[in-house]
Amino acid sequence: LTLFLLNFTSQGHSSFVTHLDWSADSQYIVTNSGDYEILFWEAASGKHLTSADTVRNLEWATSTCVLSFSVFGEWVLTPGAALVCSAPSHVYKGHSSHVTNVAFLHDDSHLISTGGKDMSILQWSVV
Known part of the structure; x- marks a missing residue:
């Protein structure tokens, strides 16, 4: 998890990570940051996903992110x-x-x- 969090801030977020959720199939991660960004990641590779279509309708195993498609x-x-x-x-x-x-x-x-x-x-x- 520490490796992922380092990747989140070095490869995506421009601020600290505030929330993190896993997809029900454990294939994806969504994160929120101190500057109110929502970013999506492939769990296995840590690759930042730039297409919302990939993750828009996923079922999430956890729901701690305050910013997501489900709460807009x-x-x-x-x-x-x-x-x-x-x-x-x-x-x-x-x-x-x-x-x-x-x-x-x-x-x-x-x-x-x-x-x-x-x-x-x-x-x-x-x-």
Whole structure:
């Protein structure tokens, strides 16, 4: 694993690796980095894959990456699964850069979001 992580930063990511997941067939790896990149790799060779078509519909054995095809536009379910936070192609004024995480309050009345480069925490009313 150490060899792969060295390869990830020397041959692909321009920042530190934050998350790593394996495909169900153990043939592929997906990584996220500190600069919010999503990169895919052949597990056996460590070769960086540049075609998303190869990995777009793979089943993943693990799901720790916060950036992936499966989470684009959708963030979190409330504990009782009554609400879901999603991001269709609308622009809302708030964070000055990307959103890194969201969570509902215990009573589902508000949503808390954290920003990336702006490092802010915003509270949103659920309407």
